[in-house]
Amino acid sequence: xxxxxxxxxxxxxxxxxxxxxxxxxxxxxxxxxxxxxxxxxxxxxxxxxxxxxxxxxxxxxxxxxxxxxxxxxx
Amino acid sequence: xxxxxxxxxxxxxxxxxxxxxxxxxxxxxxxxxxxxxxxxxxxxxxxxxxxxxxxxxxxxxxxxxxxxxxxxxxxxxxxxxxxxxxxxxxxxxxxxxxxxxxxxxxxxxxxxxxxxxxxxxxxxxxxxxxxxxxxxxxxxxxxxxxxxxxxxxxxxxxx
Numbered sequence: 577x578x579x580x581x582x583x584x585x586x587x588x589x590x591x592x593x594x595x596x597x598x599x600x601x602x603x604x605x606x607x608x609x610x611x612x613x614x615x616x617x618x619x620x621x622x623x624x625x626x627x628x629x630x631x632x633x634x635x636x637x638x639x640x641x642x643x644x645x646x647x648x649x650x
Numbered sequence: 651x652x653x654x655x656x657x658x659x660x661x662x663x664x665x666x667x668x669x670x671x672x673x674x675x676x677x678x679x680x681x682x683x684x685x686x687x688x689x690x691x692x693x694x695x696x697x698x699x700x701x702x703x704x705x706x707x708x709x710x711x712x713x714x715x716x717x718x719x720x721x722x723x724x725x726x727x728x729x730x731x732x733x734x735x736x737x738x739x740x741x742x743x744x745x746x747x748x749x750x751x752x753x754x755x756x757x758x759x760x761x762x763x764x765x766x767x768x769x770x771x772x773x774x775x776x777x778x779x780x781x782x783x784x785x786x787x788x789x790x791x792x793x794x795x796x797x798x799x800x801x802x803x804x805x806x807x808x809x
Contacts, residue, residue, distance in 0.1 A: 587749065588750050590677045590678030590751070590756075593678055593682055594678070594763065597681035598763075621682070
């Protein structure tokens with residue numbers, strides 16, 4: 577079971593979602609993807625979309641400033 | 651949330667900015683789990699040409715000249731502020747500087763995300779274009795009836 581980190585704090589729509597989707601699709605069952613993202617649209621939507629697509633959102637943590645970490649498990 | 655998450659876009663314009671809108675919506679929707687279809691017609695066909703610069707693609711002398719004047723993805727003009735072709739270069743550099751995906755990056759993302767790309771049979775006929783003139787990711791050549799069938803039950807946009 578592997579853990580991968582994806583930083584999309586410097587990305588903008590739609591690449592925030594595109595990069596997350598591409599990394600999520602590479603996960604094997606049990607693998608974890610930690611997504612570092614900004615407040616606003618990415619934080620509002622990335623966890624929700626991951627859930628909708630059948631992934632398990634394990635945690636949402638505040639890192640610093642406007643950056644948050646969303647832990648997603650397949 | 652709708653049960654049928656499907657977005658179908660008719661890409662009519664060959665303008666850089668409008669194609670950017672097409673591919674932004676398409677990749678964003680595909681990334682959040684939508685099934686996405688793009689139906690390229692008329693000027694929009696420029697976006698999916700195999701030759702991305704200017705080339706004499708076409709059936710006869712007239713459509714060959716049209717093909718050269720229309721060009722491919724790399725030479726699409728902006729609908730405003732084109733400045734004789736300098737506009738798209740300025741916008742590309744602004745997009746890179748601000749870390750916003752360029753049109754080319756969005757098209758690549760569309761391929762990776764498995765977005766369904768279709769070409770309009772009628773417009774191809776008028777412009778003397780063949781399926782081989784397009785990128786291999788183009789799934790099929792369609793008419794109105796097939797597009798309506800594909801888009802049924804989802805959302806449809808004309809850009």
